[in-house]
Amino acid sequence: MAFFFCGDMIATCKKLLMSLVEEYSSQRAKEIADGQTAKVGLPAAGKKKEKLVTPKAQDLVPLSLVVRGIGAEYPELLDCQHQHNRELNINDDGKMTLSWDADNDANDDGPLVEFCRRALFSDELERFCARSVKAEVDRLNSTRLGVSVSARSEGAAKIQHVGESFESSFRVLCYLLQLFAKSLDTLGSRAHQGEMDITMITMVNDMKEELLLGCGSCLARLVTEYYLFKNAETHCLYFESHQEKGAVNSSPVEHYFQAVSIGTLNFPFLVLRCSSENEIFRCPLKYLRSAFPGSTGSNLAEMWSLCSRDGQGDSSCNYTAGKKLELFVQHLVSNCLSLVGTPFAILNKKTERKVSDARRECIIDRLERSLDREEVVMCAIVLICHQVKSLSIAGSDTINLALKLFEHDAKIPNEVTEAIKGLKSTDTCETINLIARVKKFGLAKNSKSLAAMVKS
Known part of the structure; x- marks a missing residue:
């Protein structure tokens, strides 16, 4: 049996993961802060307050907690997990010992557990959990030492x-x-x-x-x-x-x-x-x-x-x-x-190249995957502006106006402009062929490449 998960579901689960991390961080921070209090003791009245040192958190949000949280959001997937556990005579209550770093080729922990491992675990999750626990500990220590803190209802992790x-x-x-x-x-x-x-x-x-x-x-x-x-x-x-x-x-x-x-x-x-x-x-x-x-x-x-x-x-x-x-x-x-509390991010020449290149790659990816004619048109126009005219643009009206500028540009063949206009206006069986043609123009590396594609 194979399971396929869409990108939207993974994105939803990652958002849910943040609340699970917050819940766990609050619990874990209280354990750490209580341990520090027992070891160091609260400062007696009239004595100098000792600074409580926050140890680095050594563990992640437990996989079992994440599995239960995701399962509550997707009951059908949780049922598949329960069925798997019953077939292997595994007690669901005993899944508290699940590990994030199990061998993916050898484990047999079930579809929901494996989904959480493959889709949600990352080095960034480890760092985020460590930072979240530390933030919660700092907040607890500040409160216990009488330091003024924000009266927010949100936890430090959030x-x-x-x-x-x-x-x-x-x-x-x-x-x-x-x-x-x-x-x-x-x-x-x-x-x-x-x-x-x-x-x-x-x-x-x-x-x-x-x-x-x-x-x-x-x-x-x-x-x-x-x-x-x-x-x-x-x-x-x-x-x-x-x-x-x-x-x-x-x-x-x-x-x-x-x-x-x-x-x-x-x-x-x-x-x-x-x-x-x-x-x-x-x-x-x-x-x-x-x-x-x-x-x-x-x-x-x-x-x-x-x-x-x-x-x-x-x-x-x-x-x-x-x-x-x-x-x-x-x-x-x-x-x-x-x-x-954050300065305006100035775009220097080095950053401009990185941003421009990253934007180009992102739009190329959209163009290659899209079958929507309006999106294909917009991506193609934006990419041609970038590749041929070294211009970065956005906005539906701006992109439509840029297409008008193509008519006055000697570097952009008339066949390219007409193909894009045709795709914008057509809604017939020719759409698929036009989409492929406009995609090809949008992927041209420069004006010479664009001219060569028209002749081919």
């Missing part, structure tokens, strides 16, 4: 996980925003030098607006969420996400950040909203300025003013999209450290 998730997504969005902005500046410079007419210059300005409203607003949301999370602030803020065809989805401010893919093709347009208890809408910028201390509220309000289409009533609405984009980046560079 707080640490949220912080790591934020930093990863924050860095990616900072890099992508600068990478796209630099490419659009290059495109705009070419337009002003006479390579394109005034219509093309307007297109570049539209591209910059989409970048600011999309990638920019996603970065603003991330900063806002993490500031509120770090400071345990109460608020009445929520986000509206303007998706394709004007659809609007509302969502509250959350504290658990989704990983941002470096190969993202399109970003939602996010708008900050504020409502009172009786659901009467209020100006979110005025709320930010009045609700948060010092310059924090003003800095958050200015950030949202710059990445909003109408400036939400601020004077920034008088700027062009290009100027607002420039001011938005400058504002983040100046204020991210004070807002979230």
Whole structure:
């Protein structure tokens, strides 16, 4: 018998694993802290407090705990595990001695156990467990020694996980925003030098607006969420996400950040909203300025003013999209450290090459695996821009405008442009052949390779 597990299920199980690690870390930290107290003793009144030393955690979250947690989420898989145990006369209660490092070729511990070993175990899990236990021990020791600690309801392991998730997504969005902005500046410079007419210059300005409203607003949301999370602030803020065809989805401010893919093709347009208890809408910028201390509220309000289409009533609405984009980046560079404790991630030349190459590889992978004609079109256009024009772009409107620029580019054969246009508009039996043809163009390494593919 063979079992196949999809990527979405594995991703769900990894999220569940974080809560299991937190549960175990709290229990393990209490054992360590109690052992330290018994050995060292609490400081007597009037005596100098001794520093409690936290030993390094030597064990992982038990595999048996993970198996039970995943089994509770997927009962049918748990039933398969129970059936396996019954066939081998294994008592389910005796599975507490399961080991993560069993020999995969020789063990016979059942499908659920083997899934957990193969899909969830990693060196990073070992490091994360060690850091989580240490964080919990530090928190317990601080409390017992009378040190002021945050009055959060979340455990130290979850707080640490949220912080790591934020930093990863924050860095990616900072890099992508600068990478796209630099490419659009290059495109705009070419337009002003006479390579394109005034219509093309307007297109570049539209591209910059989409970048600011999309990638920019996603970065603003991330900063806002993490500031509120770090400071345990109460608020009445929520986000509206303007998706394709004007659809609007509302969502509250959350504290658990989704990983941002470096190969993202399109970003939602996010708008900050504020409502009172009786659901009467209020100006979110005025709320930010009045609700948060010092310059924090003003800095958050200015950030949202710059990445909003109408400036939400601020004077920034008088700027062009290009100027607002420039001011938005400058504002983040100046204020991210004070807002979230992490400086804005500057994109230098060395990092730019790494980010650009990683993005290209990610989009190539998407292109090769996709059978969706819209996704194939977007991936192909983005890759041709990267390979032929050395430009990095994102956003559905920007990608469509880039296709129009292909018509005026001597390096891109007309057959390539027509094939992509054909795939965008067709919905017939010819789609499969067009998908294969457009994929081939998208994988071209340079303009010479692209021209050779047209002739072949």
